[in-house]
Amino acid sequence: MSALEAAFQEFIDALPDSGKEGILRCHPDLAGRDLHRGTLTPESHEEQGGAGLDSLDPSEASLMAQLNQRYKRRFGFPFIICAKMNDKGSILQQLKERVNKDHAEERAHGIEEVKKICHLRLQALTVHKL
Numbered sequence: 178m179s180a181l182e183a184a185f186q187e188f189i190d191a192l193p194d195s196g197k198e199g200i201l202r203c204h205p206d207l208a209g210r211d212l213h214r215g216t217l218t219p220e221s222h223e224e225q226g227g228a229g230l231d232s233l234d235p236s237e238a239s240l241m242a243q244l245n246q247r248y249k250r251r252f253g254f255p256f257i258i259c260a261k262m263n264d265k266g267s268i269l270q271q272l273k274e275r276v277n278k279d280h281a282e283e284r285a286h287g288i289e290e291v292k293k294i295c296h297l298r299l300q301a302l303t304v305h306k307l
C-alpha cells in the first residue's frame with residue numbers, strides 16, 4: 178500500500194461516525210439517476226458500466242431502484258460497493274443481504290468498500306503516470 182493510500186485510510190479511520198457517514202453520502206447511487214443522466218464522474222461511470230449496471234434489464238433495474246431506496250431510507254446513506262470487484266449479479270445479491278443488516282455494521286462495511294474503490298483509483302492514477 179502506498180503512503181498516500183495509508184494516509185487516506187488513517188484519515189478515514191480517525192473520523193467520528195458522523196464523518197464516516199458523510200463520506201458514504203458523497204457516493205452516487207449504483208445504477209441511479211446520475212448514471213442515467215450521464216452526470217457521474219468519469220471514474221464512477223467506468224466502474225458502474227464495467228459491472229454492467231448501465232445495461233440492467235427492466236426487472237433488474239426496478240429491483241435495484243427499490244432496494245437502493247430501502248437501503249437509503251433505513252441507514253441514511255447509500256449502498257456502497259466496489260463495482261470493479263463485482264458484477265451486476267453479485268451487486269444485487271449483496272444489496273439484498275446488506276439491506277437487512279445493522280446500522281453500525283453497514284457503516285463499517287460501506288467504509289471498507291470505499292477503501293477498495295480508493296485503492297483501485299489510486300492504482301489507476303499511478304499506472305497512468307508511468
Ligand SMILES: NC(=O)N[C@H]1NC(=O)NC1=O
Nearest residue numbers: 205221224257258259260
Ligand atoms: N454507491 C456506490 O457504490 N458507488 C460506486 N461504487 C463504485 O465502485 N463506483 C461508484 O460510483
